Amino acid sequence: MKTIKKIAVFTSGGDSPGMNAAVRAVVRTAINNDLSVVGVRFGYQGMIDDDLVDLHDHSVSNIIQRGGTILKSARSKDFRAREGREKAVENLKKANVDAIVAIGGDGTFRGATELNEEFGIPVIGVPGTIDNDLSGTDETIGYDTAMNTAMDAIDKIRDTADAHDRLFLVEVMGREAGFIALETGIATGAELILLPEAVSRIDDVRESLSEVFRVQRRSSLVIVAEGDETGGAIKLAENLKEDFEKYEMRVSVLGHIQRGGSPTSRDRVLASRLGSAAVQALVDGHTNVMVGVVNNQTKLTPMKNTWAKKKSLNYELLELAKVLS
Ligand code: F6P
Numbered sequence: 539m540k541t542i543k544k545i546a547v548f549t550s551g552g553d554s555p556g557m558n559a560a561v562r563a564v565v566r567t568a569i570n571n572d573l574s575v576v577g578v579r580f581g582y583q584g585m586i587d588d589d590l591v592d593l594h595d596h597s598v599s600n601i602i603q604r605g606g607t608i609l610k611s612a613r614s615k616d617f618r619a620r621e622g623r624e625k626a627v628e629n630l631k632k633a634n635v636d637a638i639v640a641i642g643g644d645g646t647f648r649g650a651t652e653l654n655e656e657f658g659i660p661v662i663g664v665p666g667t668i669d670n671d672l673s674g675t676d677e678t679i680g681y682d683t684a685m686n687t688a689m690d691a692i693d694k695i696r697d698t699a700d701a702h703d704r705l706f707l708v709e710v711m712g713r714e715a716g717f718i719a720l721e722t723g724i725a726t727g728a729e730l731i732l733l734p735e736a737v738s739r740i741d742d743v744r745e746s747l748s749e750v751f752r753v754q755r756r757s758s759l760v761i762v763a764e765g766d767e768t769g770g771a772i773k774l775a776e777n778l779k780e781d782f783e784k785y786e787m788r789v790s791v792l793g794h795i796q797r798g799g800s801p802t803s804r805d806r807v808l809a810s811r812l813g814s815a816a817v818q819a820l821v822d823g824h825t826n827v828m829v830g831v832v833n834n835q836t837k838l839t840p841m842k843n844t845w846a847k848k849k850s851l852n853y854e855l856l857e858l859a860k861v862l863s
Pocket of ligand 1: 552643667668669711712713714764797
């Protein structure tokens with residue numbers, strides 16, 4: 539295998555708080571190992587457009603606390619075509635890049651795997667997504683911050699819900715995964731949590747809510763994951779309107795607020811560990827793997843297994859939520 543002298547790092551897909559801390563760790567660990575680093579701006583699209591910048595020690599000063607990503611992010615349609623990937627590789631070769639560190643979620647890792655399998659470029663993945671839906675790591679970078687942001691917002695909603703004795707349907711992010719919904723639901727004492735991983739029939743939802751109102755005639759919070767089969771909080775509210783006419787119902791969709799903000803300490807530390815472990819993995823000759831932290835130990839997982847093996851929710855927590863609500 540060719541000795542690695544220069545690596546490229548990029549962030550891609552939906553941004554997540556802590557991506558900057560990961561970029562910082564990649565750059566500083568690389569420099570520590572006498573490697574030079576370029577940053578690719580706007581993910582795979584930037585690779586195609588030749589949007590590369592040299593990164594030095596000082597380039598990543600004062601970013602560990604910042605949300606978003608200094609390297610910008612994008613979802614690239616062009617990269618899905620072979621032609622786009624060829625262009626991207628041509629630009630990487632022109633810049634003498636020997637290996638890449640890809641920070642993002644499953645879409646990012648699929649792209650990195652293609653670069654590795656089609657063109658032989660060594661790649662390492664760093665899990666950065668608020669969804670926490672990647673196998674091979676207990677938590678992804680940004681998940682903890684997103685949960686805390688959602689919890690903080692929902693606590694505030696609870697205050698006003700309580701003041702008016704209202705029923706609130708709060709939608710949190712997670713198109714295909716209910717990790718954010720489940721944990722914030724428990725943390726905010728929600729009366730009901732609806733997730734893509736558990737069947738939510740509208741009749742069951744009606745029944746559960748009627749039961750809630752039968753025992754307690756006061757405010758109620760329902761946390762709905764964006765990808766729940768009831769169709770999200772707005773659609774659910776339309777379907778419940780008639781049955782719960784006498785309770786004032788309100789909907790709040792938290793949306794992208796969950797993606798922004800300064801990362802929590804836990805996310806900063808996780809991102810620092812993973813960014814550094816990614817460079818170490820390359821130096822040690824690994825490729826096409828994702829670095830994760832499992833039971834507080836860094837672990838390498840074949841890239842494909844991170845999305846092909848669906849990460850399971852902790853169903854005990856779902857049961858706990860039912861008991862405690
Ligand atoms: O994957 C992160 C995520 O925030 C999902 O929870 C959400 O469904 C999606 O991205 C939204 O993507 P976009 O910002 O492109 O609308």
